[in-house]
Structure formats: C-alpha cells, structure tokens
Amino acid sequence: MSSFKRDKKEEEDSAGSPFQNLDKTIVLQDARYFNQTPVNPRKCIHILTKILYLLNQGEKLTTQEATEAFFATTKLFQSKDIMLRRMVYLCIKELSTLAQDVIIVTSSLTKDMTGKEDVYRAAAIRALCSITDSTMLQAIERYMKQAIVDKNPAVSSAALEAISSDNAMVSYHALGLVAAARRNDKLSTMKLVMRSSQSPLKSPYALCLLIRLAAQLAEEDDSDTDHPYIEFIECCLRHKSEMVIYEAAHALVNLRKTARDLAPAVSVLQLFCGSSKPSLRLAGARTLARLTAKHPTAVAACAVDLENLISDSNRSVATLAVTTLLATGAESSVDRLMKQIASFVSEISDEFKIIVVRAIRKLCTKFPRKHQSLAQFLAGMLRDEGGLEYKAAIADAIIALVEENPDAKETGLAHLCEFIEDCEHTALAVRILHLLGREGPKSRQPSRYIRFIYNRVILESGPVRAAAVSAVAQFGAQRPELLPNIRVLLQRCQLDEEDEVRDRAVYYCAILDSGDPQLVNDYIINVPKPNPVLLEKALRDHLATKPDEQFNILTVPAEEIPKEKEAVVELEARKPSQVSIEELYSSQLAVVPGIERLGPLFKTNSPQELTEPETEYRIRMLKHIYARHVVLQFECLNTISDQLLEQVHVRLEAPTDYEIKSIVPCQELHFDKLGNVFLVLEFPSSFLDSLGTFGATLEFVVKDCDPTSGTADPGDGYADNYPLEEFDIECSDQIRARAGAEDFEQTWERAANVPEVSDTFVLPQNDVAEAAKAFCEHLGLPKQAVVGDAVKEIRGGGVFRGGAPFLLRAKLAPGNAGVTMKLAARSPREDVAQLIFAAVG
Known part of the structure; x- marks a missing residue:
C-alpha cells in the first residue's frame, strides 16, 4: 500500500507552485480589490505576492498596467498590518521603474521613514531611494543624514553606515558601498582589501564579500604578489563561521591554480559532504561538481563521501553526487548511477537537468560501449517537459553520439525522428x-x-x-x-x-x-557553409588590413573552436520539472524479454485502477504503446499480511484480432510490496480492429505466512483467482494529440490533397462548452485546442502510433436535440482518420 501512497504524493507534488499558471490580466483585476474599505490584509498580501511573482518571472507590464497597479497598491498605506505594509514597500520598489507619477508616494514614504515604527523605517528608506530622482535629492537629504547615524542598525544599514560597525548587516552594506565606489581604482581596492584582511571583520557577510574581492585581485594578477590574497583566503578556511569557510573554499577551487593548491579547499568540501546539515551537503556537492570539469583527479579522492550522498533525502544533493561520480567513475558504475538519476530527475530544475545532460554527453565519448543505455535515457528526458535550452542540450548530446559513435547512429536517429513529431x-x-x-x-x-x-x-x-x-x-x-x-x-x-x-x-x-x-x-x-559570425569577422579584418585585395570566402572556417564554459549549477527554489511517465516506467519495462525488438516506445498512458481501493488485492494497469504492440503492465499490491502470493499472472480475455505474444508473471508478491505482471500483445493489422474491451482475471497461488517475518509456511499452497474490472483500448491511447498552432488554417489548407473523412454528430450535452471539453478529453486533446465563444471550434492534430500524422477540426453549435458537431479529419493514412471517427461514434 505504501507504493500507492507514494504515487498519490507524487501526483500532489506534480501540482507544483500555486502561482505557476497565473494570468496577468486576472491578477491585475484582482488588484482592484485594494480600492475597497476596509480590506482583508491576508487577501491583499496574496494578491501582492502574485504581482511580485509575475514581475520576477519576467512578465512584461505596460506603462498603463504598471501605473494602475502602482496607484492601487498605494491605497494600502491606510492599513496598519505590518506584513501587508512590508509587501507594499516591495511592490512600490518593483513597480516604480515601470509606472508613471510614482513621486506621489514620496510624502507617505517620508512619513514612514521618520516615524516611530522601526519596522517601517528601513523598508521605507529603500522604497524611497528607488523612486528618487535629481529633483528630490535636496528634499530627502536631511532625512537620509539622520538615518545614517540612527541607533537602529536596520535603519542605518538601509542608509549605508560604516564598515567598522558591530552590526553584521551594517558592516556588510558599508563594505559593499566602499568597494563599489573604488571599483575603477585597482590600487585603492588593493589597499582596502589588505587593510580589512589584516584586521578581520566581525561580520561573516562582510568577510564573504572581502574573500570575493581578494579572489578577484588574485585572479587579475598572476605574479607572486597574489600570495597575500591566497594566504588570507586559506586562513578563512579555519574561520568559525561555516558561511565564511565555504566562501573561501569556493574561491580557491575557482582560481586558476594547480590541483596541489586545491588540497585544503577540497578537504573542507569533503567534510561538508558528510555534514548533518543539508545546506552544507548541498554546498559541498555543488562545488565539487563544478570542480570536476577542471580537476577531476582532485575530486576523485572524495568518491566515498559522494557515494554516501546518493541516497540523500535532498534530491539536489543526490543528483549532484551522482553527476560528479559519473564524471570521475569507471564504466562498470555507469548503469547503477544512471538508475539513481532516473529515480529523482523529476525533482530538479531545468538548469540543473542541463548539467546532467552534459555529464551524460561526456560519458558517451568516454564509454562508447554504453551508447544504448545512454541514448535510451536521453530519449526519455527528451520526452519530458522543458524549455528550448533544455531540449537543445539533449538534442546536442544525441547528435554528438550519432556523429562520434557509428554503432549508435541508428539508435540516435530513431529517437530524434520520434522527437520532431512533437x-x-x-x-x-x-x-x-x-x-x-x-x-x-x-x-x-x-x-x-x-x-x-x-x-x-x-x-x-x-x-x-x-x-x-x-x-x-x-x-x-x-x-x-x-x-x-x-x-x-x-x-x-x-x-x-x-x-x-x-x-x-x-x-x-x-x-x-x-x-x-x-x-x-x-x-x-x-x-561549403561558412559560419556567419566568423564570416563577418573575416570581412571586417579584410577591410581593415587588405581592402584592395580580393576576398576569398574559402579561407573562412566553417566552425569556431568552442571554448569550454564552466557549468554553473544553480539550485534555486523553483517548481520541480515533471518527469514524463514514459521515463518513470522505462527501467521496469526493461525486464520484459525482447522489449528492444518492439522498437521505440511511442506512448505510456495514465494508470487505470482495476480494483476498488479497499480490497485485499489492489491492481492498476498501464498501457505502453509501441508501433505494432502494446505492453500491459499490471501493478499488483497484496494488502493481506499473513499471505504470500506466488506465480502471479493475469488471464486476459482479449478481442479476437489481438494476439498475446508473451507473459511475464510475478514470481512472488509479498505483503505491502509492489509487484508487476507484463503482457505483450500485438495490435490487429486493421487500425479499426484495435478498439476493443478486455476482460482480466488475476490468478495466483496462495501460501500462508508469518505476518512478522513474512516467511511462508511449508506446503504447496492453493490456487486462487481474483476478477478484475474490464478495460478498453481506445483511440486516445494510440495517438499523441496536440492543439493546433497559430498557423492552423495554413496547415489545414496545405493538407487539402490529403485524404479526408468528415461527418456530423449530435452530442448528448446541452452546453457547447461542456461538449467541446468532453470531446477533447475523449481524444486526449489539450484544452487549448478549443477556440471561439458561441460557436466552438476544435483545432488539433498529432501522430498515430507508427508515425502517421493527422489533423482534425470540429465545429460545435447548439441544436434542438443537443450539440451538433461537424467533424473533419485529414491524414495520409485514411484508416487513421476513420479510426478517429469510429472512436467518436
């Protein structure tokens, strides 16, 4: 039962952030609530959070939209709620660069920064500075001078006080201000770093900034004069603050030094990997992962510590450890490490997945004999949700595999062919x-x-x-x-x-x-295809040096030698990327004998429960679709503690034209442990015959066992069976459908010569919107496929198993007996279009 509970949790986790599908227009309409009196602070905070989220996700607001939101936000100054007021300050800072007439809130902010509420004063100063221009400087100068010498450290920090302050944040802000003021004067910056390093600062934040400044100076100067900076950074490795220790180790491993100089920093990072604090384990694993690209031999000494992190509860730490071991380990450990990545790849961001892909790409070159499993893993990731950069990284890896390894050409091209379909x-x-x-x-x-x-x-x-x-x-x-x-x-x-x-x-x-x-x-x-960037550079050089001579385009290289960029691992608090269901079950399908002969997996459909939740045996079924076959996977769970089930298999009552090719039973099904039964079926030769209803019965041998130890009693046991609910194989199971693009009309017209099937249907729903929704759900089309208001139109397309594309459009209008739908489908394979109609009818 635990496995099914875990699946439910995964479904809950997949919902992700509550802000991930925000609509700008709706959020701006919600902001009109600020004009009401009185207001609910919790509701206002929630709306302001949405606005800040949209802005930080790169959402573009027009000047009018930003101005309206800004002035609506200023109405909340009437509230005395502390948390709401702080959110108001944040929104004012973010919107001030976009909105007009923002100086209207100057008086309110000035009142807050000079008032008696210390909680408001620092935030008001920062908000006021974000809207200040040259015409307002004289008006607020007196207040800023008072704030600089204020006894409240938060206020003086906001106004930028002295480096020598005992308050950690004030010292940090002050050092940052001085360093920024001297950034164009190298000699002055060197004096600042040397003076501050000789009398160590009390603030760990300021020390971290000082380490960065020292590392920058050491990086810019390759002479012996960089030793004082290195000595200061190495000295910080023995600081009592973990933050300072990590900053020093991070700075040392990023300097252009030999592996011998890295030994102290690597030792510290190795200790971090064994820490009881997740943040330190993450920091250590993250930095070692970055170091692998430059000095793999230095990281090899940490192999034991990284192995211990593979089972870490923090998936980011575990993935970093596995990725690092992939780069430094042997060929024999690749398969085991890849399985570890597959188990939690859904819980990391796209940026980090790109790092994983690059590590796998290097493995393809390092271990060419592993191309089959590596290509299969990359293909699974390719079917996952993700942006252009993530998908491009996977495609780059597969393309490199095709170009570098002749044995992998056919496999790689087949995966890329499947990918371009969607x-x-x-x-x-x-x-x-x-x-x-x-x-x-x-x-x-x-x-x-x-x-x-x-x-x-x-x-x-x-x-x-x-x-x-x-x-x-x-x-x-x-x-x-x-x-x-x-x-x-x-x-x-x-x-x-x-x-x-x-x-x-x-x-x-x-x-x-x-x-x-x-x-x-x-x-x-x-x-010959010269690189456009290099061609432009060659032309500029030619005009600058030999303008009178004839330019020879053949001298322009086709490719530029790429510079290896260090992979920066960013682990931000983002919505975890969802892993595809195909990738989730790829390792389980590998146990089916001869599965590779079925070709690439086309689609895995969502699980379907075949028993009630409270029954003694819980069974759910998945349909894995291939070009000519379907693999039925029955996930079985025994909830009776004193029974052991053996020789568990499913007896299938299939339609006449289906042929059962093989059955993989579950030899033993223990209490509360998930087991799988697989059946491989061949589709009928006619597409229309593939639609059908299946009956299923679970058959097994029951043995009594000790509920505590799980040990079965002696004897042969007795045969028993358990009826399962019927299930169907439908048209939606065999297609990958998608909504029509913006140029759907042109696409539809281009397919004018393709075979078309059309007909009119009367749907049972009375509402057009409900009928359109039901039709899309029936064929697996996304809701974006529906357009129009009174008269709904459905535009979509996709690919049938085996690769045959299709387009469909439907127009729905209210009628006397229900909703009338006129449906048309086009496909190079007319039987695919007919199958869609058979599924609708």
Whole structure:
C-alpha cells in the first residue's frame, strides 16, 4: 500500500507552485480589490505576492498596467498590518521603474521613514531611494543624514553606515558601498582589501564579500604578489563561521591554480559532504561538481563521501553526487548511477537537468560501449517537459553520439525522428532535420527516415518545411534508388505557399534532373557553409588590413573552436520539472524479454485502477504503446499480511484480432510490496480492429505466512483467482494529440490533397462548452485546442502510433436535440482518420 501512497504524493507534488499558471490580466483585476474599505490584509498580501511573482518571472507590464497597479497598491498605506505594509514597500520598489507619477508616494514614504515604527523605517528608506530622482535629492537629504547615524542598525544599514560597525548587516552594506565606489581604482581596492584582511571583520557577510574581492585581485594578477590574497583566503578556511569557510573554499577551487593548491579547499568540501546539515551537503556537492570539469583527479579522492550522498533525502544533493561520480567513475558504475538519476530527475530544475545532460554527453565519448543505455535515457528526458535550452542540450548530446559513435547512429536517429513529431521549437526542429539529411542517407535503411521528414512538410511552419525540403534533397542526391520517389515529393513542394519552400524545391529538382554528379556534389551534398559570425569577422579584418585585395570566402572556417564554459549549477527554489511517465516506467519495462525488438516506445498512458481501493488485492494497469504492440503492465499490491502470493499472472480475455505474444508473471508478491505482471500483445493489422474491451482475471497461488517475518509456511499452497474490472483500448491511447498552432488554417489548407473523412454528430450535452471539453478529453486533446465563444471550434492534430500524422477540426453549435458537431479529419493514412471517427461514434 505504501507504493500507492507514494504515487498519490507524487501526483500532489506534480501540482507544483500555486502561482505557476497565473494570468496577468486576472491578477491585475484582482488588484482592484485594494480600492475597497476596509480590506482583508491576508487577501491583499496574496494578491501582492502574485504581482511580485509575475514581475520576477519576467512578465512584461505596460506603462498603463504598471501605473494602475502602482496607484492601487498605494491605497494600502491606510492599513496598519505590518506584513501587508512590508509587501507594499516591495511592490512600490518593483513597480516604480515601470509606472508613471510614482513621486506621489514620496510624502507617505517620508512619513514612514521618520516615524516611530522601526519596522517601517528601513523598508521605507529603500522604497524611497528607488523612486528618487535629481529633483528630490535636496528634499530627502536631511532625512537620509539622520538615518545614517540612527541607533537602529536596520535603519542605518538601509542608509549605508560604516564598515567598522558591530552590526553584521551594517558592516556588510558599508563594505559593499566602499568597494563599489573604488571599483575603477585597482590600487585603492588593493589597499582596502589588505587593510580589512589584516584586521578581520566581525561580520561573516562582510568577510564573504572581502574573500570575493581578494579572489578577484588574485585572479587579475598572476605574479607572486597574489600570495597575500591566497594566504588570507586559506586562513578563512579555519574561520568559525561555516558561511565564511565555504566562501573561501569556493574561491580557491575557482582560481586558476594547480590541483596541489586545491588540497585544503577540497578537504573542507569533503567534510561538508558528510555534514548533518543539508545546506552544507548541498554546498559541498555543488562545488565539487563544478570542480570536476577542471580537476577531476582532485575530486576523485572524495568518491566515498559522494557515494554516501546518493541516497540523500535532498534530491539536489543526490543528483549532484551522482553527476560528479559519473564524471570521475569507471564504466562498470555507469548503469547503477544512471538508475539513481532516473529515480529523482523529476525533482530538479531545468538548469540543473542541463548539467546532467552534459555529464551524460561526456560519458558517451568516454564509454562508447554504453551508447544504448545512454541514448535510451536521453530519449526519455527528451520526452519530458522543458524549455528550448533544455531540449537543445539533449538534442546536442544525441547528435554528438550519432556523429562520434557509428554503432549508435541508428539508435540516435530513431529517437530524434520520434522527437520532431512533437517538437515545439522551430530552431531545434530545423537542426534535427539538417542532421537527418546529412546522416540519414548513409544509414542501412535510409527510406525509413523520409516519412518523418516529409511529415514536417505537411504539418509544420515555413522554416521547418524549408529545412525538410533540403533534407529530402540529400536523400535523392546520395541514394539513386530513392531518386524517383524524391522527385515526386519535391514536385509537390513546388506548390507550397511559402516562397522559400517553393524556391528550394525548384532549385533541387533542377540540380537532380541535370544528372551531373559534380553539380549534385557541389550544390547539394558538400556545400561549403561558412559560419556567419566568423564570416563577418573575416570581412571586417579584410577591410581593415587588405581592402584592395580580393576576398576569398574559402579561407573562412566553417566552425569556431568552442571554448569550454564552466557549468554553473544553480539550485534555486523553483517548481520541480515533471518527469514524463514514459521515463518513470522505462527501467521496469526493461525486464520484459525482447522489449528492444518492439522498437521505440511511442506512448505510456495514465494508470487505470482495476480494483476498488479497499480490497485485499489492489491492481492498476498501464498501457505502453509501441508501433505494432502494446505492453500491459499490471501493478499488483497484496494488502493481506499473513499471505504470500506466488506465480502471479493475469488471464486476459482479449478481442479476437489481438494476439498475446508473451507473459511475464510475478514470481512472488509479498505483503505491502509492489509487484508487476507484463503482457505483450500485438495490435490487429486493421487500425479499426484495435478498439476493443478486455476482460482480466488475476490468478495466483496462495501460501500462508508469518505476518512478522513474512516467511511462508511449508506446503504447496492453493490456487486462487481474483476478477478484475474490464478495460478498453481506445483511440486516445494510440495517438499523441496536440492543439493546433497559430498557423492552423495554413496547415489545414496545405493538407487539402490529403485524404479526408468528415461527418456530423449530435452530442448528448446541452452546453457547447461542456461538449467541446468532453470531446477533447475523449481524444486526449489539450484544452487549448478549443477556440471561439458561441460557436466552438476544435483545432488539433498529432501522430498515430507508427508515425502517421493527422489533423482534425470540429465545429460545435447548439441544436434542438443537443450539440451538433461537424467533424473533419485529414491524414495520409485514411484508416487513421476513420479510426478517429469510429472512436467518436
């Protein structure tokens, strides 16, 4: 039962931050509540938090929106609630740079900074400084001078006091001010650092800033004069404050020094890894992970401590440890460490996932024999949610694997083909199409990639279609046996609405029809492509040095030698990225014999309960969809403490056209421990026959056992069975659906020559919005697919298992007997469109 409780918790965790789906318009409308009298402080704080969250997430407010929000916020000065007033100050600071006429609150802030409430005074000073301009300086100068010598440390810190203050924050702010004032005078900065280091500061915050200044000076000066700075930093390794110790170790490992100089800092970080405080373990693991890129041998001594962190409850610490061990460990430990990453990769941010991907990319080069498992892991991450930078990092790793390891070419290209079917990033899709055009013709079965490429011409935007045309031409140029088919495809592309797509198609057709091998080689296969940045640099250099001579473009290198950038690991308090369900179950599917022969996994559907929650045996089922097969996974839980179940399997009553290929039973099912039963079924040859209802019965052998130890009593036990609820395989299980893009109309028109199926349905709902929602849920379409108000229209598309794309649009309007829906579907495979209609009907 514990496993199912954990799954429920994961579902709760996946909800993430309550602010993640905020709508700017709704939040600004909520801010109008500030104009009411009286106001609820808790509600106001919640609204202000939303505004601050949007601003810090990069949301752009227009001047009018910011001004309205600013003046609404100023109405809250009437409240005496301390927490609300502090939030008001924060919002004033954030909105002051965007709004107009912000000086209207000067009198209110001046009143607060000179009042008797110390809680308000410091925050009011900071807010006032954020709205001050040159015309207001004389008016507030007197108040600022009074604040500088105020006996309250928070107030004097806000007004910037002296370095020698006994208050930690005042000393820190003052040192920061002096250092900033002297940043353009190196000699003055050196005197400041030397004087402050000889009489150590009491404030740990100020000491951390001083360490950074000393490290910067040591970095800028490579002569022997940097020794005093290094000695000061090493001295700070023995400070009583953990903050100062870490800052010193961090500074030392980031200096351009040898591994021998790093020994004291590494020893400190090694101690941090064994600390009982999660923050120190995180700091130690994080810095060692960064150090691995430069000095892996220095980190190798910490292997034992890092191994102990793999099971750390803080997933960020555990992932840092595993990533570091991947970079420094042996080939035999790769599989074990990869499983560790897969178990908690959902709980780290996109920025850190990129670090993990880069570590795996290095592993692909370091251990080429592990390409199969590494590529599978990267493909699982590729199906995960994430932004362009994260997906690009994964694609880079797979592309590098394809280019560097010939044995991994087919595997890598297959994963990339699956990815571009749902790729939302134009730049990334173009890059992958370019790779397919370059590497696909050299593969053992080049024709298998043409379908994926040509699907982009049907369903994607102009830039992607143009890249697909170029990729298709590569196959015609390098594989003569495919040339007749390629000519047909290019001729169809000559009717495209985009000039670039048409021009490329005409251009490549003319070259291929010429039959000149040299022409084909120079203008399709081996076209010189100089780097635009390097080309510009070469032209500027040529004009500056030899403007009278002829410029030779062949002298421009195609690529610039990349400079290795240090990976900065940022572990901020962000919404954990959600791991895909396919990746969650990938390791469990690996136990099915011959699973690799089924090809790449197309989709894993959400779990379905086949028993009631309070029954003695709890079973839930998942459908893993492949191109021609479906793997049914039955997760079984025995909730009877005095029973041990053996030889657990599921007897399936499948529709006639389904063929059961293999069954993987669960040999033993102990109390409160999850076990799995797998059935591999082959889909019917006809798509329409794939829709059906299945009956299932759990069969097993029962043995009585000791509830305490779990030891079974002697004897053979007795056979028993348990009926399960029926389940269906539906159309939505076999498609990856998505909402139509902004250019859906153009996409629909481009597919005008594709086979179409259309019909009219009467839906049982009385409300159009409810009917549209029910239709989308039935086919697995996102809610963004619904557009329109009175007359709803559904625009969507996707891919059927095996790779056949489809488009669909539906118009819903209220009728006499319910909601009338006119549905049309287009797909190169007409039976796919017919299957969608069969699912609706």
